Amino acid sequence: MKSFKTILLVATAIGGLPLLSACGETADDTATIEADAGPDLGIRPDGDTEVSIDMSKINNPELTQIYDYIDQNIDSHVVNLQNWIRQPSISNTGEGIQESAEMVQGFFDQLGCQTTQVYDVGETEWGQQGNPVVYGHCDEGAEKTIAIYWMYDTMPVTQPDLWKSPPFEGALVEQAPYKKVLIGRGATNSKGPQMSMWNALMSIKAVTGKLPVNIKFIAEGDEERMDIGYRKFMADHKDLFSDVDAMYTFGGQSPGGGARGLSGSEGCVFFELITSGESWGRGPARSNIHGAYKRGVDSPAWRHIKMLSTLVDDSGNNVLVDGFYENMEPMNPADDAKLRKAADGYDMETAADNLGVARFMSDDPYTMLKQLSYGTSFNLDGIWGGNMFEGGSGAVLPNRIVSKHNIRYIPNMSGQDIVDKVRKHLDAHGYEDVQINVVGDVPWSKTSTDTEIGRAVSQMFDSFNIQSAPLHDYSSIMGGYWPSYLFSGYAVNVPIFGGMAGSGGNAHAANEYYVIEGAGKVYGMAGAEKSVATALYNYAGLNKPKTETP
Structure with a gap:
């Protein structure tokens, strides 16, 4: 065995974190390392x-x-x-x-x-x-x-x-x-x-x-x-x-x-969809207004909800954007065999409990594992605007609604192509005013x-x-x-x-x-x-x- 150094460990503060600083001398092959107090x-x-x-x-x-x-x-x-x-x-x-x-x-x-x-x-x-x-x-x-x-x-x-x-x-x-x-x-x-x-x-x-x-x-x-x-x-x-x-x-x-x-x-593109009275030309244009005025003023919030409903079916699991599923590369047979082997005897109840979900979309282990590993999705990560205070009340008619979305994609799909198809879908459904703000795109590898x-x-x-x-x-x-x-x-x-x-x-x-x-x-x-x-x-x-x- 080659010789090594016996290291004396001392506490050092770097960025507020006690770390280990080394100073030492060469020891022979029989040296041992003792734990510090x-x-x-x-x-x-x-x-x-x-x-x-x-x-x-x-x-x-x-x-x-x-x-x-x-x-x-x-x-x-x-x-x-x-x-x-x-x-x-x-x-x-x-x-x-x-x-x-x-x-x-x-x-x-x-x-x-x-x-x-x-x-x-x-x-x-x-x-x-x-x-x-x-x-x-x-x-x-x-x-x-x-x-x-x-x-x-x-x-x-x-x-x-x-x-x-x-x-x-x-x-x-x-x-x-x-x-x-x-x-x-x-x-x-x-x-x-x-x-x-x-x-x-x-x-x-x-x-x-x-x-x-x-x-x-x-x-x-x-x-x-x-x-x-x-x-x-x-x-x-x-x-x-x-x-x-x-x-x-x-x-x-x-x-x-x-x-x-x-x-x-896998790849992932993340973007925001933004509906505002200013871009729409209807509803509150400059800021939120009192909710009592809903009786005579259009709501960007309801428009945003209607817009979101055109993107997926009633289950929320199937994307309705034309061409969304194009270019999805079939799974390699060897990967498919691995998934089938992993699914054999897979405990779905335990997996759901470990994740903290009531159940998966599919009760079949193979289908679930395939969707999680090689599927795609259109997620609604969050939505906000107007009265965001938990509990209580407060009548507000929001002027601006923003929703966040991440889309997981696989070869040979691309984030930019997905964004372009979402833009085309919104325009075709009369939502030309809805803005798309791309936060980032990480290609698959x-x-x-x-x-x-x-x-x-x-x-x-x-x-x-x-x-x-x-x-x-x-x-x-x-x-x-x-x-x-x-x-x-x-x-x-x-x-x-x-x-x-x-x-x-x-x-x-x-x-x-x-x-x-x-x-x-x-x-x-x-x-x-x-x-x-x-x-x-x-x-x-x-x-x-x-x-x-x-």
């Missing part, structure tokens, strides 16, 4: 998990030491996540965005990245100011270089009264079947997985003195705003990633313990997963006894919307794969959580951190399977 949260690294790492498949003693270090320091690692949760980072309102960007830069500084920078991306093509993108480059003198994608922004808190604990507190609570989960906005989407990743990287450095690969970080603050700033950053600075060999990103397990690698992406980075993560899944879908050597979108396209041809073109242990839930909803102590087939935070370290060692070729001796 830190917070006593009583976290059980293994929780109540029924699965464990197959140590016969871990063939580098450094990984064993890293695992031990993670277990010894898991309380401090959870505190790191709590402190990050306590910093709001809401891209749609701007709350805490600049502070969060600087905090993320602090993470990269603490990791020892030689170059870190918070980039002001300026005005985007959608006419809005993009939020800062944080870049970090850790040159470890390694053979391979990976890009790691992060998002530091979160959704707003829209239903505060439904939370078990304050959304920016990071409280640890029991939530069956888990003894400890962390509740907080951004806990699973995506501060929990990302902090697990950062803790893992810091643990590797603490044990060995350096990372197994060179890393270039990209952390955006606009994921919940259609990645508008990230898109501009990549267009302006793609040269920063010319030497990247692959992209690795976060992921997690399903409530049942399985995992699917993150690679390609098809990728292969049978790549070196894909095999490294798949090898990790195997050693952690996590069931996962087989890798494929054909291009597929693979899953839900994320800005995969920026590294699969738009700005840079490299293999992409993400995946790790750990789990969470209630993204974009009340009581968002990240599992701290695992249960059943789901690993907790310590397992998530170990999985990241293992995947990186696999990719670096430092955890090769043992060869049989003659």
